[in-house]
Amino acid sequence: MMRPDRDGYAEKDPTAMAKTAEEPQPWTVPTASVSLGGGPARTCRVSRESDGTLRLDLTGFAMIGVDVTLLWTQNGAGFSIEGTVVPPPADGVPGVYMRVDTNVGAVDRRRFRRVSVQVPVVLILPSGQMFPGLAIDLSLGGARVIVDLDVDDLGEDALLDMVDGLAPGQSVTLEMLLPDGPADLTCHVRGSDELGDVRLVFVDVAAEVRARLDAFQKTQ
Structure with missing residues (x-):
């Protein structure tokens, strides 16, 4: 929405600025914290695959079907998602792969003010x-x-x-x-x-x- 200022020029009405929800994307931050099966949290890099699965840059074995909790901070806000370990693709990069139980849009948006x-x-x-x-x-x-x-x-x-x-x-x-x-x-x-x-x-x-x-x- 635009309104004229006292000199006749258009200016933005600050009350009309739409508040947009930030899209939570753990693959855009340097690192995230992941817990497999309720175990200790580990820090890793996350990347998003073309099929919607998330690849966690972790070494070692993770049992298929194990619950995954992913936590990260994005622009000062905290987010978390729950998922499940899935088999890695045949030609995929080594790592642990997880599928979000619902969808990325259902991420728990914990917007904690710091x-x-x-x-x-x-x-x-x-x-x-x-x-x-x-x-x-x-x-x-x-x-x-x-x-x-x-x-x-x-x-x-x-x-x-x-x-x-x-x-x-x-x-x-x-x-x-x-x-x-x-x-x-x-x-x-x-x-x-x-x-x-x-x-x-x-x-x-x-x-x-x-x-x-x-x-x-x-x-x-």
Whole structure:
């Protein structure tokens, strides 16, 4: 819709701009997180085949018929799809092939708004080792956490434990100190750009905690 401005020239009416839904396409992002049969998450590249199947750039064997959960972030929004491992084509590139159970248009569009924050946290690894840090990026679906590597008692053993405990696919607990009190979140490690800089995906967030996260985000 166009409307004349005060000088007589046409200008766009900002209220008439249509809101278009972003098409979720895991093959357009650098990497995605995949879990086979409910197992640990692994990071891989995704490509789309001409028959509509998705090829996951994974090594190793995957049993035909196993459930697949694919997670990825696209332009700051989180998405997921469910599918099933299918046989690779006879002349296909090596990898694990999956077929989406419904269609790509039925992707779970988890459009989590991300905000920059400075929230004190404690990461608890599977070993029970605890590391203080800061959440610097937060959404209802996950967070980016910077671990404090300058604490006095952080020795070589603790660093090795951190490397193992923050490997992609590991489950960790994140204790976050929100303004209205602490909140505990179960997380999967999505990836780490460098030691102490980790990206987490929240898993099975309680409704009460989700509401508190949402309220906190709205204040930022």
